[in-house]
Amino acid sequence: MVAVDPDVRVGSRRLRVGRRQLLWGLRLVLLGALLGLWQWYGSQPDVFTIAPFTTVMRSFWDGIISGEFLGAVAGTLASVAIGYAIAAVVGVGLGVWIGVSRYAQNTIEPLSSALYATPVSLFIPVIAVVFGLELGGRVILIVLWCVFEIVVTTSGGVKEVSASLIDVAKSFDAPRRVLYRKVVLPAAMPHIVLGLRLGVARAMRGAVTAELMLSAANLGLIVLVAGSRFDVPRLLAGILLTMLLGLALMSAASLVERRVLAHYLVR
């Protein structure tokens, strides 16, 4: 889990700086080439499915200054936050329970693994019918999309807590509550946090899918309307916005993960 910058490993120390600059140069060249290709392909007169990069950027900027994009991001984030909060509480709770209890392992774990393997999108039509197309249905879909990831990762982590740690705590007559709070949870923390981080990406995916497939809203609305009006620049801008939001959320989650686990990684 410890990120190692790839180019730190290659080459001798003396070569490193030059090599690093070369790689970054290559990276920029590749990015430039891709954008150039996009621009060139998009400006072909007979191409209608892709708009030139610059046009997309202009549409993106229009969306930003008109406030629509930011409003959509805020709306999507709000439903992600609600769904994710529910999933985090339920998921970590269930995961820890499965981790520490034989009973839960016998009965709850098979169910949660089965649901983990079930494609959630199957339930979109029935969620629409039962919970409605608006916020309620969206939140349910987000919860279903990410909760089992959190359960599975958390329970895996708790199960791996070293038995000797628990032995020590028991030999000091630690009461159960203390045993869980001071030994089990801290020891399982890296897995719990990992599950929560993976859950963020899934929650985001669930939210966008819900906004596209239940009733069009927020980011989903932008993309859908642009697509149906054949407004390709705006469609691409909307997809770009969704990408950036996912990237920002994942970076934030990784940052939090590193912060929380900072003293686990000290060697």
Next chain:
Amino acid sequence: MAEPVATLPELAAPRRRPGAAPGASPGRAGRRRPLRRRVWFQRLVTWGGLLVAWQVFASVVGPYYFPDLGSIAVGFVEVVHAGGVQLVLDSFRQMLLGFGLAVAIGVPLGLLIGSSWVLDFLLRPYVNVLFVTSLSAVIPLIILFFGTGFQFRVAVVFLFAVFYVIITPANGVRAIESGIVDMGRSFGAGPWKRFVAITMPGTMPFIVSGMRLGLGQAVQGMIIAELWVTVGSGQRLENLSQNRELGQFFAMAAIIVLVGTVLGQLVLWVQRRISPWAGDAAAAIEGGS
């Protein structure tokens, strides 16, 4: 990997005699265990309780919102009679084309990215960005490109599956011990020989894990695509839910899940046949990322 030490629940169990070996054979321990600690009894009571709760919930909210178990059983028969199984199999057959494309392109790309630091440095950002992107948002663009027909569904499945099939094998190459590669090199094995003799077998469990993850995503993509343009199984699901035939809906969903599970197990079975030394692929993954 993890040593066979006592697991947490065993040690946290309150009434454990201190002398009892944690790894005692489950059969003998099972016979001495009181009824309420036996697995089958716990499952019977809990799952039975859940089914009862399902039934009660269904009868409270009514069949318009939630089907009871009887109507799911009836619905199952009706769905099978109406050709539901054939519909699901057709959907999966089309899905397999997109998934096959994803594997054919993704696995070599993943091995390449894993084998070369430079390629990894150059390509990884793109893979990562697309990996965290909510791919559903790209579907309107795919429609502009491919229309709403067969190609569209293949493209969606491909897109949903391909990143898992790239990233997991790439991590697998990383996970190979550098000592083994060094040894190959010092015994004079060229790049091709090293790839065939070390990289391929070493990453096989990861490839299969990636395929299983990708397969799950591919099924997800298949359903989303079919719901989006209302064809095949997706159309059937949509109609059933709109006509509030929820019993049939759940039966249909169960068939899809079942076929998906069988496919996943098939991949696992193949992996056990071709790389039996690797153990469970899932276990290999846990150490990898």
